[in-house]
Amino acid sequence: MSRPLLVVDDDTDLREALEEVLRDAGYTVMGAGNGLQALEALRRTQTTPSLVLLDMMMPVMDGATFGRQMRAVEAWRDIPVLVFSASANARQVADEMGACGYLRKPVDVETLLKAVAANKAPEGT
Secondary structure (H helix, E strand, C coil): CCCCEEEECCCHHHHHHHHHHHHHCCCCEEEECCHHHHHHHHHHCCCCCCEEEECCCCCCCCHHHHHHHHHCCCCCCCCCEEEEECCCCHHHHHHHCCCCEEEECCCCHHHHHHHHHHHCCCCCC
């Protein structure tokens, strides 16, 4: 079984559309509506995601807070994070959290799939 991708975005329609695009491209995908749900998903899964696609502006727990808390857990520290956001300061926050990349919303499908393929962790790690 391939390692899943974790898509974290509070916009349900966008998250579900991204999940569908990624599944159609052959990926296993998990979704979460905010950073707190994403942390809970990481705790529940037995297979560490190969990549987290992370929005920055979300209720309950934003992307930056999620990123800090995820990096504080040794087992999750090395999961690549690809930030995708419409936030004006998202690129700076992505750099500060050590994200592997940044995509500005709206993201076209081809750009997204290329970024995912280039940044996800190899299956053996």
